[in-house]
Amino acid sequence: MRSRYHHSSLLAAALSHNIKHTFIHYLCLQSDLIYTNSHNGEKNSHRRTENIPNLLIVNWTQNEVGSFPPGKKITIVFVIGGPGSGKGTQCSMIVKHFGFTHLSAGDLLREEAKSDTEQGMMVKNLMHEGKLVPSELIVKLLLKAMLQSGNDKFLVDGFPRNEENRQAYDKIIGIEPELVLFIDCSKEEMERRILNRNQGRDDDNIDTVRRRFEVFQESTLPVVQHYEKTGKLRRVDGAKSADAVFEDVKAIFVQLNTQANQVSSVSRAQSNPFKRFLDLFCGCFGTQEATN
Numbered sequence: 001m002r003s004r005y006h007h008s009s010l011l012a013a014a015l016s017h018n019i020k021h022t023f024i025h026y027l028c029l030q031s032d033l034i035y036t037n038s039h040n041g042e043k044n045s046h047r048r049t050e051n052i053p054n055l056l057i058v059n060w061t062q063n064e065v066g067s068f069p070p071g072k073k074i075t076i077v078f079v080i081g082g083p084g085s086g087k088g089t090q091c092s093m094i095v096k097h098f099g100f101t102h103l104s105a106g107d108l109l110r111e112e113a114k115s116d117t118e119q120g121m122m123v124k125n126l127m128h129e130g131k132l133v134p135s136e137l138i139v140k141l142l143l144k145a146m147l148q149s150g151n152d153k154f155l156v157d158g159f160p161r162n163e164e165n166r167q168a169y170d171k172i173i174g175i176e177p178e179l180v181l182f183i184d185c186s187k188e189e190m191e192r193r194i195l196n197r198n199q200g201r202d203d204d205n206i207d208t209v210r211r212r213f214e215v216f217q218e219s220t221l222p223v224v225q226h227y228e229k230t231g232k233l234r235r236v237d238g239a240k241s242a243d244a245v246f247e248d249v250k251a252i253f254v255q256l257n258t259q260a261n262q263v264s265s266v267s268r269a270q271s272n273p274f275k276r277f278l279d280l281f282c283g284c285f286g287t288q289e290a291t292n
């Protein structure tokens with residue numbers, strides 16, 4: 001306990017004096033803190049939580065990543081489910097039918113893991129152990145990919161994986177998801193699918209898969225419960241065949257499109273001055289709404 005306190009104090013001192021990264025890393029490893037050089041350019045240390053690794057350098061600024069133009073309508077759907085539940089499979093089908101851009105948090109991290117940097121190595125190791133990568137990093141990668149795509153409709157696959165992901169997203173991107181699709185599937189079926197997947201993924205081995213299940217149980221299920229309470233969750237039975245699951249998914253997206261069209265026709269009508277005048281006029285004489 002004393003040594004942990006000692007390292008935390010040294011870390012604070014090192015941060016305020018711009019001491020070399022390697023020394024800061026050492027201190028982070030010895031304490032329960034992580035270090036981030038965060039989006040507002042400030043160096044910070046944070047208390048580590050359950051799924052946060054020992055050390056992290058997140059090095060970015062808001063300018064580096066950019067943001068959406070103010071007032072632009074952006075549609076976001078989160079797709080969550082256990083490992084191997086069929087998130088990627090369903091996302092590919094949604095893209096074909098509904099014109100979303102598919103952003104897989106796992107794929108973005110696998111790309112990052114290829115880079116020959118300290119950060120790349122950290123991501124690679126965490127994924128190999130079946131652990132979650134720090135939230136600021138994944139949110140930054142998502143925002144970057146969203147802006148690069150030029151689209152305004154996004155399926156965010158495999159996110160949020162824990163409460164910390166959700167909070168980092170709120171802080172950095174802050175666009176409420178329209179809905180959260182949850183693909184519900186038994187552990188036995190997911191394990192069977194992953195071990196048959198054969199895509200050369202480093203984390204598709206029995207030990208890592210078991211750890212990924214634990215993380216899903218401990219960290220992702222509370223997020224599912226959160227969205228259930230807010231009324232945003234749409235649960236589908238992932239145990240059916242991929243096509244049968246998509247029938248259920250399709251119904252959810254058709255409804256989402258219908259709602260979006262209704263909202264945009266109301267706002268188009270509200271921005272038409274002639275229609276507003278006519279509605280007011282008819283309202284005064286007790287007639288039905290003038291136009292629609």
Ligand SMILES: Nc1ncnc2c1ncn2[C@@H]1O[C@H](COP(=O)(O)OP(=O)(O)OP(=O)(O)O)[C@@H](O)[C@H]1O
Binds near residue numbers: 081082196
């Ligand atoms: N409904 C289904 N029935 C049977 N097999 C399926 C079904 N959906 C997907 N699969 C197969 O199961 C494997 C895992 O699917 P997929 O990669 O889509 O899952 P995922 O949830 O994205 O996994 P991960 O979280 O590990 O990336 C793939 O080989 C896929 O072809």
Ligand SMILES: Nc1ccn([C@H]2C[C@H](O)[C@@H](COP(=O)(O)O)O2)c(=O)n1
Binds near residue numbers: 083133
């Ligand atoms: N929000 C996320 C999403 C993914 N990861 C890491 C940990 C996962 O085991 C791995 C693979 O993801 P998948 O392809 O199964 O969606 O990527 C994370 O840390 N945070």
